[in-house]
Amino acid sequence: MSRIIVVTSGKGGVGKTTVTANLGSAIAKLGKKVALVDADFGLRNLDLVLGLENRVVYTAVEAIAGECRLEQALVRDKRLNGLVLLPASQSRTKEAITPTQMKQLIARLAKVFDFILVDSPAGIEMGFRNAIAAAREAIIVTTPEVTAVRDADRVVGLLEAYGVKRIRLVINRLRPEMVKMNEMLSVEDVLEILAIPLLGIIPDDKRVIVASNRGEPLVLNPETSLPAIAFDNIARRLQGEKVPLLDLMNPQESWWERLGQYLRKMLARLRRALRSREDKRR
């Protein structure tokens, strides 16, 4: 039976589309047949992140209306066997299709593909309802920011209410150096608040932006990077493999990072010394 997974977040701009593109590519690399469905009608972007924007002819709307066959609407990724994109229409709005139509469409895809990842639009209105209509599982994408975590909590509640059983979390754009300074919510903080199982952590990395500039998902880049490894690991965890989390808090440091750590340590020591001196005075 194929896995139907919605990628959603509530808040916009946290990286749903990037996660969908990279995760889809990573699963396809493992030899599975993957369909990526862009459910962001009117504001489609998955085609652009995947670099397939010039090859979109038909979209999900035409396939639903019977103006083309479903296979005609699917854009095959030439870099990767087994990966296809079902684009959203750009001209029509989220009201162009209904949850029932979406369910039927995905049921047809489920006959052919092992994994169907649905990239949800931001928000919790009609577009979100369409995106989750067929889903049996959900990946919540959040960043370690108060706004994103609050919206994620709301979406988890809605997914539970709509009967989506398996809800797991991806924390995107973590900045370990800020967590160390206690100037960012830690993974543990976010997990304590949201109380859903963790699927993976993606560190903040410039190369993610460079990759979307080029339309080449990071996991397809022969030059490996920490975020790409994180995506590959999530793909394996989705298939039930036990893969330990990357140690983002203690990565290979460069000399200036080590210098920074040394200075911080010295500052902490100085602070302690001052405090004990004050205690003695009392």
Add this chain to the structure above:
Amino acid sequence: MINRLKQWLGGGVPKSGTEAKRRLKLVIAHDRTGLNPEQVEAMRREILAVVARYVDINPEEMQISIENNQRITSLIANLPIRRSKR
């Protein structure tokens, strides 16, 4: 001079990560109940009125909070009783 140095070294003001967690917990607890502050206040008054019919309580000492543990949200009311009316 040492005080200035201490101020510069930090301490006192909590780090923003701690603040973020504290504020989020509070706002999410309220989000999950679906109640606005006025409704919470109205509920507080009604609970107080009902309990006051049976036992003697001091409204000043009453504490009501909404808290989360895992995905379960609970309303916690602490109403110290002075003495039973009967």
